[in-house]
Amino acid sequence: MSKQVSPGKRQQIVDTLAQRIRDGHYRLGEKLDGELRLAAEFDVSRGTVRQALNELQHQRLIATETGRGSFVIFDGHQLSQDRGWAQSLAATGSEITVAVLGVERVRRADVPLLPAEVRMDQGIAIRRVRILRSADDTAEPVSFECSTVPAEGRLAQLPETGLLRGSISQTLAQAGLSPTRGTQRADVHPLDEREAEILRRDAGTAFLRTARTSFTADGRFAEHVVSLLDPRHFTLALTFGDER
Structure with missing residues (x-):
């Protein structure tokens, strides 16, 4: 059975990662944790993590690469x-x-x-x-x-x-x-x-x-x-x- 996640949970991921980026938790050019690790940290599906990463990309805080590149x-x-x-x-x-x-x-x-x-x-x-x-x-x-x-x-x-x-x-x-x-x-x-x-x-x-x-x-x-x-x-x- 798939896990239903509210938009608020997705926004929490966006806000948390955005704050980490602004605080210098990630160095310029450094990769964020993988989708699986982020999904485990926030207790959500990889789909929800991917939506949050897409939002960060729209905010020009990250550039994402998925699968092959x-x-x-x-x-x-x-x-x-x-x-x-x-x-x-x-x-x-x-x-x-x-x-x-x-x-x-x-x-x-x-x-x-x-x-x-x-x-x-x-x-x-x-x-x-x-x-x-x-x-x-x-x-x-x-x-x-x-x-x-x-x-x-x-x-x-x-x-x-x-x-x-x-x-x-x-x-x-x-x-x-x-x-x-x-x-x-x-x-x-x-x-x-x-x-x-x-x-x-x-x-x-x-x-x-x-x-x-x-x-x-x-x-x-x-x-x-x-x-x-x-x-x-x-x-x-x-x-x-x-x-x-």
């Missing part, structure tokens, strides 16, 4: 998709700058590696390169990214208005598109002539290529980003299984 690591530092790579890279202490190469309207057929399930006739492509400045003041491109968002609402005017504070994640949030789920695939990609010129490498140089497609909680397409990542700095990690 992958994340990108830059020089040993995990990059957060939730708050955007710009903030994550800044937290690593590395001097990274971003150059926007272009913001333009594109047809669906022009978007590489876009899954068939994405419903989009026209999108806005934002092409950017990230540049790492070393201690000896040399600069080298370490990634080339093309993010495509739907050409709808405020986003349709991005070629004229530009990104909000230079951030795609903040621009999506302003447009009411907050990604909560998605897929990511990765392979090894030899740079073509154009990519090699942008990244200042020889054509054919092997780079890590990731394609990440994100959707909102109600299933709307939010963003598709294809990244070419320098394997000397970037790796891809996979997590799997339930927290115990």
